[in-house]
Amino acid sequence: MRRSRHAKIVATLGPATTEANKIRDLYLAGTDTFRLNFSHGSQDDHARAFSAIRALEQEFGRPIGVLQDLQGPKIRIGLLEEGKLCLHAGESVRFVLDGARGGKQAIPLPHPEIFAAAHPGQKLLIDDGRVRLSVERPGDREMVARVIVGGPIRDHKGVNLPGASLDISPLTKKDRADLAFGLELGVDWVALSFVQKPSDLIEARALIGEAAGLVAKIETPMALDRIDDIIQLSDALMVGRGDLGVEIPPEDVPGRQKELVRACRLAAKPVIVATQMLDSMVAAPTPTRAEASDVATAIYDGADAVMLSAESASGAYPIEAVAMMDRIIRSTEQHRLYRSLIEASRVDEENTPPHAVAAAGADLAATIEAKAIVGFTASGTTAARISRKRPPVPILALTQDENVARRMCLLWGVHSVVASDPSGYEEITQIAAVAAQREGYARSGDLAVVVFGLPFGHRGATNNLRVAAC
Known part of the structure; x- marks a missing residue:
């Protein structure tokens, strides 16, 4: 796959x-x-x-x-008479904090944070802005608003207050x-x-x-x-x-x-x-x-x-x-324009050894036309650092943590695989070469760039770079 x-x-x-x-x-x-x-x-x-x-x-x-x-905390209106209302531009309506089913003069809005944040001129947008109102008279438990753009509203439609900071968890x-x-x-x-x-x-x-x-x-x-x-x-x-x-x-x-x-x-x-x-x-x-x-x-x-x-x-x-x-x-x-646009939007590397090593690995792989960049990662950070370069070479991320492998399914260009950590330094290139061939990225004799951190299992310790022959 x-x-x-x-x-x-x-x-x-x-x-x-x-x-x-x-x-x-x-x-x-x-x-x-x-x-x-x-x-x-x-x-x-x-x-x-x-x-x-x-x-x-x-x-x-x-x-x-x-x-x-x-x-x-999605802000929604409550239940309406017959499940819906049609608001017309220019008319005045009233929102109430408490209420069961309401009409135009008692539209339930069971969110005290809205009443606390509203002020004269505050815009109220219902149903993703399809219906728009402006608050005229705010209050602690009820407020009056004038309809700017009318339309139908139904039970539980969402309400937005552009620019208002709501005191809500x-x-x-x-x-x-x-x-x-x-x-x-x-x-x-x-x-x-x-x-x-x-x-x-x-x-x-x-x-x-x-x-x-x-x-x-x-x-x-x-x-x-x-x-x-x-x-x-x-x-x-x-x-x-x-x-x-x-x-x-x-x-x-x-x-x-x-x-x-x-x-x-x-x-x-x-x-x-x-x-x-x-x-x-x-x-x-x-x-x-x-x-x-x-x-x-x-x-x-x-x-x-x-x-x-x-x-x-x-x-x-x-x-x-x-x-x-x-x-x-x-x-x-x-x-044909994709690579040039991606390169034009490239960002500067952070001035730290882990980011520099990952960036160097991505650049080296492109320069020598390696078939893959193999990154050993405990937390996914090494793979993310390579991915941020958006290299033209596939990124094969090896981790022993199944949960980390799943999270890396969001990372650009990363093909994650669950694998055991090498038992020693000399085993690194062997495991990388086998994985690159097994996953279909390389054949015998192809080159792969290997990025990893020592000691293994330490998060964020990207500090080594090797070129491996598959």
Whole structure:
């Protein structure tokens, strides 16, 4: 199951792909990491999907990543009369903190943080900005707002307050229960929704520890304001363009996406570009040309992974969506301009021996036209340091930790393999050569560049470089 591309694919599971045979088809179509979206479905649903993924690992003998995406403190309206209302531009409506089912003068909004943060002129966006209002009279338990852009709203539709910093924990009671459940299952990554500040990640890390990698979802302008600290405290980033595009002007999203990809590459941490990448394939067998270009742009930017949401979770063509994304990535990476654009966006190495050794390994492999770069890694850090260079040579990452191998399924260009550490220095090149041949990257007599750290098993100690003949 060696992929013929560098960038990875994350596919969300859902009602259209709950059956084990569908999950298998998604994997064969190109999925590298599966996303379990805990905003939907029961814990039993996710447990069955998780079991099916682990069964695939046994069948194919390859590590597969599992990302648990927590719902987070999503702000939603409550229950409405007859389940829906139609708001008209210019009319005045009232939101109330308490209420069962309400009409235009008592729309339930059961979130005290909203009432505390609202001020005259504050924008309220409902259903991803399809309906827009402006607060006229705020209050502790009720507030009056005027409709700017009208339209229908339904029960539990999401509400955004652009620019407002809400005094709310990123982990709700539901999230904490789901997180404990996910860690017990053995998920590889945990995505934290609606991160606003670095302390949100500290709170989550205290619960996760080293049991899984922590992904910060960037969906708010407050997170952008503290992005350097957030990247430092997280293990990976997800660019959540849906909510981010509601919170900031849509025309700012492409530039922000490029900034985030570059910042993560500089920090040697994977970045996922997400939301509406092939959205029309929820209902159609092919994407629009603009969507294909959107995926390609993320690949030209150097993103580690691109993600499918509703396309693979609830769409009519989930397998086709993954296969299409795979085709777009491969076509983009094979384009004659791809390598020059990736080189043009290269980042400077950190001024440390581990980063210098990894960078030298990537450059050396390209110079001598080695067939592979083999990195021995205890935590995945060595592979991440090589990957940040975006070398034209395949990266084969060897680790004795199965969980680390699964997490590396998010890293650009990395093919991870579970293998024993060498028992001594002289065994290093032998193990690397055998692995490169066994995984189909090299044949007898080909060259491979080997990057590792001594003593073995120490995290982050990349300090050795060798050239091996296979």
